[in-house]
Amino acid sequence: MRVQGWLFLACGLFFAAVDVAYWFWTKAATGQGEPVGTTAMAISVGFAFMVGYYLMFTARRIGPQPEDNKQAEISEGAGEIGFFSPSSWWPLFVCLAAAFAFAGFVFGFWMFLIGVFLILMAMIGFVFQYYRGNFSH
Incomplete structure (x- = not known):
């Protein structure tokens, strides 16, 4: 590093x-x-x-x-690096909710509030996606 x-x-x-x-x-x-x-x-x-x-x-x-x-071999860096998500749809939903909320700045405060609620729901789904279903641990 x-x-x-x-x-x-x-x-x-x-x-x-x-x-x-x-x-x-x-x-x-x-x-x-x-x-x-x-x-x-x-x-x-x-x-x-x-x-x-x-x-x-x-x-x-x-x-x-x-x-x-400088004298290290490639094999010295082998091993587990970290956990990477195999597939997730949640980033798409977070972005769509954010786009909806930002459109609320143009069309009305009510739309912004709905967008904030959608962002919160999508973020909760994003954070807790590995606590249920096929990938739960």
Whole structure:
């Protein structure tokens, strides 16, 4: 994980350099810096540093991983990685409910409230999908 952390920190430094260059370039071209692009790139700097910090913090907590060792074999990374859903329809229902709720901003508050209720029901189904049926445990 340490390698990935350094990669994200390096990306954050690159984004910061590009952000500063962009600000100076737009300031020279228009007489004032362009705030939207500069802010968007500053947010990408923050996100890259945030992910890099998290990965470095986690790497320090869990110790060295096989991908951190240059002499590691592929077989050292074998084993269970985690649980991945074989198939689930719930993300589709969550998105449809969210679309319904956002359409409520246009058509009326009553539609928004129904959409929020549908989002809550879909989220409950999404979270508890493995507690019943074929995949219960």
